[in-house]
């Protein structure tokens with residue numbers, strides 16, 4: 001059996017990959033087992049913003065691999081501090097709690113918000129409610145799918161965790177109506193990624209910020225997909241000139257090498273955690289910290305936010321000139337092309353012509369190449385895209 005047959009024979013069937021076997025990556029490109037090159041326009045769902053095998057991140061990982069990789073948080077390690085400081089500075093929050101996957105960062109946010117509601121806001125213990133948006137995607141744990149509105153993500157996985165309320169995304173009146181004295185937090189994606197690249201109406205996040213402040217509710221933004229320069233700013237919330245009370249970060253925080261995530265907040269909120277309240281065996285390990293620090297340095301030093309803004313504006317403009325798409329949505333290099341019909345055949349046709357993209361929500365093709373992609377590669381891709389969906 002070849003690699004694919006082995007995976008199909010011995011793996012669970014929880015994914016349906018496009019029929020291509022990738023064996024190598026460099027920058028914005030990947031190669032399959034026959035040596036064919038593809039432009040990666042998915043970037044592992046924005047986990048490879050810095051490009052595949054970024055030399056500086058690889059070097060940081062290799063040098064750490066020769067020293068020490070895992071200590072647990074039972075002891076200090078010499079890498080974690082610098083990583084936490086860098087992310088605190090870049091996010092503007094005073095404290096950072098490191099985890100591994102995005103879902104764990106979101107779980108951390110939920111626990112922090114609930115405990116804050118009781119200890120600081122005075123909501124009766126275990127009575128706090130968290131408001132989320134229709135069409136959200138925050139991960140796959142049983143608690144997180146408890147407040148998903150996607151039937152497939154939930155079916156058969158109950159009983160679910162209580163304590164969540166769902167409001168339409170982008171509807172400020174509905175949000176205000178849903179806030180009660182028990183509301184601890186509003187948890188939102190600044191742009192809904194998995195939901196089909198849904199950009200909320202202009203001013204929405206600013207109004208949410210006002211509402212949250214008025215009602216003493218935390219505004220927690222899930223920047224796992226939108227953060228780290230993807231939308232043309234370091235954080236997507238910057239587009240609306242607001243500051244949330246906390247953010248979840250993941251995906252590109254690991255530079256495409258390793259799972260690194262974090263929950264960032266200020267003292268009052270992060271202060272709800274005391275030793276033993278929460279943790280992770282691998283969270284904050286020296287290998288992940290060294291990689292995370294290099295991943296952040298690359299984003300800043302290579303001006304990847306500016307590049308995402310420039311190339312994203314160009315690409316979106318070109319995509320909007322096509323006749324096939326019903327709508328082109330997005331910001332920076334997080335772009336969703338809404339098609340009139342099924343997106344998977346389009347992705348298969350793009351693949352056959354050297355472009356890897358993934359359908360989301362059946363009729364949307366997401367274009368989110370590594371932010372290091374250059375204009376020439378995008379121009380070539382645009383020629384192919386225009387042939388596949390004129």
Ligand SMILES: *Cc1c(COP(=O)(O)O)cnc(C)c1O
Nearest residue numbers: 101102103137138139222224225
């Ligand atoms: C991918 C994603 C997550 C979950 O991250 P994992 O690392 O897969 O657990 C959470 N929130 C958003 C917005 C995401 O895009």
